[in-house]
Every structure is written in structure tokens, then in C-alpha cells.
Amino acid sequence: MTRRPAPPLPPPKARRHLRETAALTQTQLASRVGVTPGTVRAWESGRTTPRGRKRDAYAKLLKTLADEETARRTTQTQHPESAPEADSAPKPTSGSESAPARKPLPHEPDPVPESAPGSAPESVPESTLEPAPEPEPGPEPVPEARPAPVPLTPAQAFDALYEFGAPALVRQTYLLTGRREQAREAVERAFQAAWEHWPEVARDRDPVGWVRATAYEYALSPWQRLRPRHRRPEPPPADPGDRTLLNTLLRLPPRHRRTLVLYDGVGLDLPETAAETEASTPTTANRLLRAREAVAGRLPALADPQMLHRRLAELASNERLGAARPHAVRGDGERRARFWTRAAIAFTAALVGTTALTVRTAPTHYEPPVSPGQAVRGVPPRAAQGSLSDEELELRHKLRDQLQHGPERLSPRLE
Template identity: 85%
Template sequence: MTRSPAPPLPPPKARRRLRETAALTQAQLATRVGVTPGTVRAWESGRTTPRGRKREAYAKLLKTLADEETARQTAQTPRPEPDSAPAPNTAQNTAPEPTAKPQPEPVPEARPAPVALTPAQAFDALYEFGAPALVRQTFLLTGRREQARESVERAFQTAWEHWPEVARDRDPVGWVRATAYEYALSPWQRLRPRHRHPEPPPADPGDRTLLNTLLRLPPRHRRTLVLYDGVGLDLPETAAETEASTPAAANRLLRAREAVAGRLPALADPQVLHRRLAELASNERLGVARPHAVRGGGERRARFWTRAAIAFTAALIGTTALTVHTAPTHYEPPVSPGQAVRGVPPRVAQGSLSDEELELRQKLRDQLQDGPERLSPRLE
């Protein structure tokens, strides 16, 4: 039995545009599809992809919104007015025009067929193109060089594990960037022992002040500022990557700019702030590992966790089997305590013997029942 192909979906940016054009909120669209608003945000940001019946319902709804948008554009387009009738052409006033000789069409030059890349080669090309910039951007979020490198490497390892999905994405660098930012800003990073030891700050005093100002911002405001003023994304893309609405992203951006301008008035201009963020990220020498090392590390970690899961499952099965084998097969109710009846004390019921009593009973059973032989006096 063959499964029917999944219905096609527009890119994440087009999904968000269709919803906003139809004046629908994420909650309203989620109600019509039968999911939560957080799921819709993940679909529109490209973090997850709908499957099964949810994908069919989502694709049908987006097709309906696209048809409605096309109908509105068609209704608003003015129809061209008919041209005026041409003047009659008389044979006395018009001479026959000479027919132009058709020119031969140019033969297109044969282009070599593009060489198909293997998944490993495509991953290496994506890593060499995006890893250095992503490490510098992540450094602006964390202020830690080693954590920025580790976050980007873990993000690329996750991308290699989900390479079929990442390879079909319209913005694979954005997919990796969102994963790296999530890992870098995770609250669990504070529990690591390495987080307790501060790293040396930048050498330039201006860079130190700007980095300290960024680190004092809330994580969501800091991420929005880096994406908009540092990376250069527009507001809808920033809102989609941070899984927030466009007004919420704009509000976070304004608050972050106000906080930076409050401490550094010279950076009140967005253009100056963008240039200073680029300089701060470029002044740090942040190296990255080789692509094959990142791929190999991800594969080793995947094998380790797979073997750990198999070992844990085997241990759980063995413990369950041992418990079933050694568990009692019937229930032995405890002896209820006796009660006095009309002043007569209850008889003490014989309970189970302790280890000492069992040892004493065995010793008494091993000895002679008649005792030693009787001695009789004799005359000498």
C-alpha cells in the first residue's frame, strides 16, 4: 500500500504574508486548523513542518487565502479601454510595404550541466559560507567566545542530522542561525561550570562598553536588536525568527535601542549602531572548526546517544524481568493483633522466627535428643 504524497506548502515567509494579507491573527488561524498558536508560529518561522491531516488542512487553508488574494487583485486591476478604430486604408494612398526577410534565430550556446553535489559537499559549502559570520553574531548575544563557537557547531550538527529538511529550506543559513541562537540563549547555560569563570573582555574600551550594554538587555530584546540592526533582517523576518508578532518585535527593538542610547548616546542613530555592531563582531578573532570535524562530531554524538538509549532500554527490560521473577506469586495477609476479651489477655500468636531464633532451633535439632549417657559409679 503506497502513501499519498503530502500536499505542497508555500515557503514560511509566504505563509505569514498570506495570513497577514487576510487580516488573520495566529490564534485565529490556529483555531481554523485545529492547533495551538505556538505551532503556527513554528510553521511560519520554518522551524517545524506540519504533517498528516494537519498539513492537509493547513495547505487547504493557505490555498483558499491565496485564491482570495488573487481574486482581490483581479478585481482591483483596471481593465484596458478599447482602442479607437483605425482609419480605412485605401489602395490609392498606401503603397505596399516591403516584406522583411526573416533573420535566422541565434543558436543558444550549450552550457555544461551543473554538477550535483553530495550531501557532505553541500553541507561543507554551507558551513564554510555561514559559520564565521554566525560565530561573530552569536558572540554579540553571549559575550563568550567559546560558547559562541560551541553553539554554532551544535547548530550545524543538528542541521546535518536533519539535512534533507535543511537542504530544501529556502534559507538554510537562517535555519542554522535560529538553532544556534536558541542554544546560546538557553537558560541551562548558566548551570555549566564554565559559565562561572568570566572570559577576558575586548581590548578596546568602547567595545567593552558596548558589549556590556548588550549583555544587560533581556535575551529577547538582545536577539531582536542583533537580528535587525546587526544581521540586517527586516521586521517581519525578525518577528518570524523570534517567534513573535510583528508589533511585539517592533516594541522589543524600540526598547533595546532606547536602552543602548541611554548608556551610549552616540549610538542613537541606527546606522551608527549597525556599524558599531559590525566592528565589535569583526574585532574579535573567532576561529571555527573544519566542516568534516563538525560532521564527525555530530555523528559520534548521535552514535553515543543511540547506544546509551539501547543500553538503558536493555537495563530497564532486565530489571523488569528480574522483578517479575522474584516477586511473590500470592498474597500473605499479616497476622492481626489480638484483643483482650472480658479481661482475659489474648493468646500470643506464633509469628515468623527471626534469624537468631532460626539458628537456635537448628542447633537444638542437631544435638542428641536423649542427652549424654548416664555415668554410674564403679568400685575400684
């Protein structure tokens, strides 16, 4: 049995354009397809791709929206003047057709009542019987042009993103680590990385998701255990229920804990959770089920996902977790970047200097190494000089005392 090919889908930008052209919100489109608004947001951002029946329904709906847009453009092209003008007012007609009655203004006199049939008409001045001259058409009012919005500078955009997402990210990271200072530091480091890669983050469909993924990676890094701060425990929550829930979360494996916080704490969809944790959808679902079983095994009241979501939100909100000001985070990131840049320059300069010194002092020709020494065998050992006998001593004294026969010693003289 062969599977039929999946229906083609337009690019993510075209999907969003078709939805906005049809004046549909993500919630309305999600209800028509049968998914959640978060899933539609992921489809339009390109992070996930629909599959199976949902892909068929989504492709069919997009094709319908595209056909409607094409028909609308064709109608506007063929009949550009068919639409009535909204500002045009109906002209008064003469004869039996009368103009619609209107409410008199405060400064106008009361209207003359119509006479009953059979009664004599009242005397009306001739001037009132003459039709009033029609006012000359004046120039149409020109709508006032609204001033164009002033674009934000990169620093202002970063500050707005930080003020919007930093408090919630600190609370979420606290659920992963159980440490207040570590959660605050992880979020600050994530925003510093975002400021360092700001052009990439500014163009991202979900900047908060980019920062959240970076903060989670830093908070769950195994190198955090080697820091001296990690060895000192922090005071637990004051509420016994919050303390039990936090201990249960910290006993979960890091991957299961992160999946549970993203799905039941943050409220992401399963494909979005899988994309952020860099895992497949079945693997993410398996981790989520195991994490829920572990939590429900120790806290049976949290077996309901809705109750678990509410308790996670309460646990994160009960702690006073503040965040630094955005300008301070930007300043720390810039100082850190300058420090590492200067350190890299100094290390490069030291490496270049060491290389130059090595090249300068290195020999210019090859010198063979001295061969190691070898033991010579077969040579008798050298005998040491022993003590003289009595006869040898007497002979030595005799030779020293007697005058040596031979020519006298020559000495230079002046003549």
C-alpha cells in the same frame, strides 16, 4: 463598519515564479511595492504574509504579472511562426537595390572604385562580370550541449553551507553571549543539529536562518549558567568603546538583546525578526524600541540606528573568532549521535532486563499481609519465683537424702 476581505494571493512558489517570469529581481519588485527586499524574500518563502495596503499593492502587481504571462502564452500559441529567425541573413537583391557594403578581409583584393559619371568605364575581365555561384546551404551548426551540473552530495552541501554561514554566525552569537568559546560551541552544536536533520534543512528556504535560530536558542539557554565554564569570566575586549558596548548589550534582557542583534546587527526586517523570535510584530517592535533606548541611554552616540549597526559590526569583527572545519563538526555530530543512540539502547536493555526479573521473581498468588499485633488486657502478670525459706530448704534436703519408696527401676536383661 465592515472591513472588506483581503485580496487573495497565490502560493509562495507561484509568487516567485511570476516574478522570475517577468525578469524582475527582488529589489525591483520591492521598489514597486514600496517595501524592502528582505520583506519580498519573506513573502516568497512563506514565512510572513503581507497585510493592509502592502497586501493590496502586492496582489495587484502579481495579478498584472499573471495577466502579462497569460497574454504572452496566448500570443505564442496563436502565432508560433510569427517571430523572425535570428540566424537568417538578408539575401542580396538585384537591380537598383544593392547589398550593404562590408569591410574586405585581409586576404581579399581591394574593391574596384566606381567610375565617375561621364568617364569611360575601365576594362574589366568578363569573368568578374559573371555572378559568383551561390554557396550551397550546409547543415546548420548544432549548439554544443553543456554538461549537466553534477549534484552535490549531502556532505558537500553541508560543508558549503558551513563555510558560508559559520564565521558570521559565530560573530553574531558573540554579541549575544559575550563569550568566545560559548559562541563557537553554540554554532557548532547548531550545525550538528542541522546535519542530523539535513533533509529538512536542505529543503528549507533559508538554511542559514534555521541554523541561526538553533544557535541563538542554545546560546541563550538558562542552563548555560550552571556550567563550570560560565563561572570563569573571559577577558573583555581591548578597546574601551567595544568593552562598554558589549557590557551594555549583556545588561539587556535576552529577548531584547536577541531582537536588537537580529534587526540592527544582522539586518533582518521586522516581520522576519518577529518570525525568528516567535513573537508578534508589535511585541517585536516594542522590544526593539526598549533595547535602543537602553543602549542610547548609556551610549548617546548610538542613538542613530545606522551608527548602531556599524558599531555592532565593528564589535563583532574586532574579535578573532574562528570556527572549526566542517568535516570536524560533522564527525563530532555523528559521534555524539552514536553515543546517545548506544546510551538509549543500553538504557532500554536495562529496563527490559529489570522488568523481566521483576516478573520472574514476583509472587504468583495473593498473600494477605500479617495483621499487626494488639495488646491483651485483663491478664494478671506472671509472678517471678522468689527465694526459699529455711523450712523449705530443710524439707528439700530431707527429700533428697531419703530413699524414695516405690518399685525398683526395671533394666533389660538377656535370658
